[in-house]
Amino acid sequence: MADLNLFGSEGFQEPVVSEKAPPPLKQEEESAVAIPETKPKKKAKKKPRKQKRKKKYSGHEIFSFLFSAAIIGLVIWFFVLRKEVIFNVSEYLPDAFELHRNANKG
Amino acid sequence: MLAISIRSGWLRYAHADVSDGTLVVNSLKATKLSKDFHRPDLRSPDLLVLLGIIFQDMIESLPVQNKEVFISLDERWIDCQIFPVDKGLTRDEQESYLRWFLERRLGPLWPTSSVFFQKLKSNGSDRDWIMTCIIPENALEALNIVLKRAGTVPVWLEPCTLSLARTVSGDEAGVVFIKDGRSVRALFFFGGTIHAFGQPIIRNGIVSMGTITGDQGLVSTVISMINDIKPRSTKSPTVSIKFMGQLPGKWKGFISSKKSYLQQMNPLDSFTLTKNAKLNVNDPSDFGEVAGLLHRRIM
Numbered sequence: 201m202a203d204l205n206l207f208g209s210e211g212f213q214e215p216v217v218s219e220k221a222p223p224p225l226k227q228e229e230e231s232a233v234a235i236p237e238t239k240p241k242k243k244a245k246k247k248p249r250k251q252k253r254k255k256k257y258s259g260h261e262i263f264s265f266l267f268s269a270a271i272i273g274l275v276i277w278f279f280v281l282r283k284e285v286i287f288n289v290s291e292y293l294p295d296a297f298e299l300h301r302n303a304n305k306g
Numbered sequence: 307m308l309a310i311s312i313r314s315g316w317l318r319y320a321h322a323d324v325s326d327g328t329l330v331v332n333s334l335k336a337t338k339l340s341k342d343f344h345r346p347d348l349r350s351p352d353l354l355v356l357l358g359i360i361f362q363d364m365i366e367s368l369p370v371q372n373k374e375v376f377i378s379l380d381e382r383w384i385d386c387q388i389f390p391v392d393k394g395l396t397r398d399e400q401e402s403y404l405r406w407f408l409e410r411r412l413g414p415l416w417p418t419s420s421v422f423f424q425k426l427k428s429n430g431s432d433r434d435w436i437m438t439c440i441i442p443e444n445a446l447e448a449l450n451i452v453l454k455r456a457g458t459v460p461v462w463l464e465p466c467t468l469s470l471a472r473t474v475s476g477d478e479a480g481v482v483f484i485k486d487g488r489s490v491r492a493l494f495f496f497g498g499t500i501h502a503f504g505q506p507i508i509r510n511g512i513v514s515m516g517t518i519t520g521d522q523g524l525v526s527t528v529i530s531m532i533n534d535i536k537p538r539s540t541k542s543p544t545v546s547i548k549f550m551g552q553l554p555g556k557w558k559g560f561i562s563s564k565k566s567y568l569q570q571m572n573p574l575d576s577f578t579l580t581k582n583a584k585l586n587v588n589d590p591s592d593f594g595e596v597a598g599l600l601h602r603r604i605m
Contacts, residue, residue, distance in 0.1 A: 201472055201499055202437045203602075204424050206384065206446065206463040212401055212423045 308365070308373060308458065309599035313380040313466050314487050315344045317360060320583070320596045321368050322603070329604050331574075334583045335364075336592060345382055348445040349418060357452040365456040373458040376599040377449070378469035385440040386465035388426070388502060388520035390433040397425075404436060418443050429496040435521060437500075439465055462602055467493070469598030471500040473573045478546045481528050482571070485551030485591055494525050508556045511563065535564055543567055551591030573597035 203215050257265075292300055310319045318336045322329050339360065346356055365373070389407070391400045404423060409416045419440050426435040446463075453460040470493060474482040477498050483506065484491045492515070494502040502520025506513055506529075513532055518525055528545050535543055550571045553561055561568060574590045574597055587593065 201475055202424050202426055202468055203472075204422050204437060204439050204464055204468060206420070206422055206439060206441055207450070207460050208422075210420050210422060212397060212425075215424065 307376060307461075307600075307603050308368060309376045309378075309596045309603070310361075310364070311378040311466065311469065311593075311595035311599070312339070312360075312383065313378070313595060315339050315341075316592070317364070318593055318596055319364060320593070320600060322577075322600060324603060327604055328578070329600055330578045330580065331583045331600070332580050333368075334574075334579070334587050334593060334596070337364075348383065348442040349415075350444070353444060354448045354451060357448050358455075361452055361456060365458060373456075374461045374603075375453050375458045376462040376603060377460070378464055378466045378595040378599055379441075380466045383441065383445060384465040386467050386519075387438050388500075389436050389438055390521075391436055393432060393434050400425075400434065400436065404438060408438070408440065412440070415442070420446050426501060427497060427499040429499070429501050429521065429524065431521060431523065435501060437468075462599065464599075464602075466595045467491075467500070467503050469595035469602075471495075471503075472598040472601050473594050474548065474550060474571055475500065476546060476548075479524075479528070480546030480548065481532070483547075483549040483553060483557070484594060485549075485553050488554050490553055490557055494520065494528055496521075496524055508560055511556075511560060513560070532564075535567055550594060551589060576601075 201215070204213055307322050307324055308319060309322065310317070312318075315338060316336055317339050319334075320331050321333045322331045324330075343356065343360060346353060389404060391403060395403065401423060405421070408419075408421060412419055420443050422439045424437045426437055428434070449463065450460055470482075470484060470491070474484070474493060475495055475498050479496045481495070482493045484493065490506055492504055492506040493500055500520075502518060502522065502525045504518035504520075504525075505516045507516045508514075513529055515525060515529065531543055531545050532547060535541075546569065547564075547567055548569045548571050549561065550573065552558075572590050573594045574587065577597070577600060579587075
């Protein structure tokens, strides 16, 4: 392989003869090279894995619950309001209305 | 060590620790250079300042030890060509001929240029092939000064073509297509040595060469072999065809139509990367030259 070093001397350069490169590392060998083991490792006691807590309710369930609660709330509120409307309206009979108008004028 | 590459407006670098021939890459980074640095005036006295700006932050961010620096620069910085010379000439005669030829080619720039040659391993042709690299003296001096001022040791400087070639070369004859932004580079090998390189073009699924330097006979043989491959053919080609990175545009169709003959390469495959280094790599193929410099260090 051509090996020109422009920090080297000008003119003709001989290819640099060098020690053979180590064989490329495979992914599986990496950890063994990077961290040489000095002591045999104790076998770690197997602890029962803590299971990840499952969420009691999914987002979808919570949303449906809130949505239905809102609808129920609105229905109740509507009927209560309707009742109020009914209770607050006072009807005037023609005579009573005449009396009421006169009273207001006076 | 620090491996630095400047190619197509990008600064890419790796910091690595080397011990007993083993290399562990601690960090890999890529930065887009501002447009002022894309085509610097290599003969300007201001180049020193420009290089200082490019390298300062990068060098300061690294640990104090292991500051050997290996650099790879693209053709905007180093003019790299492969020329044929007569086999019957002695080496001195070959050098005299090349200097005479380059003097005419460079004209007034010749006196301020530094020139480097290397004879390539023979590929059986009737001529010798000489790799030639030219860099302005001012640029070479500025690089040396900036790196030394920053407290580093400049060890190796080469054109990006040679860094890439070191990364992708194999023992067999063949070609490697390499993604370079929106374009593609092609490197042609014979017997594990680069013998030609250039920019290939693809039209209607047919590959040809736009620009080329080196052994054109080898190039036309390899290209015609590639174009002769039929998509459903079961014959394996006699040359190796590899590619590095996601090739752009119409090359995608070429890759998919001939993928059973093509071999994809990852330049970082043979190195141990720390977690930190892995995090910063979006596309490993961008670090082809950096990988070539790392290989150079452990050779």
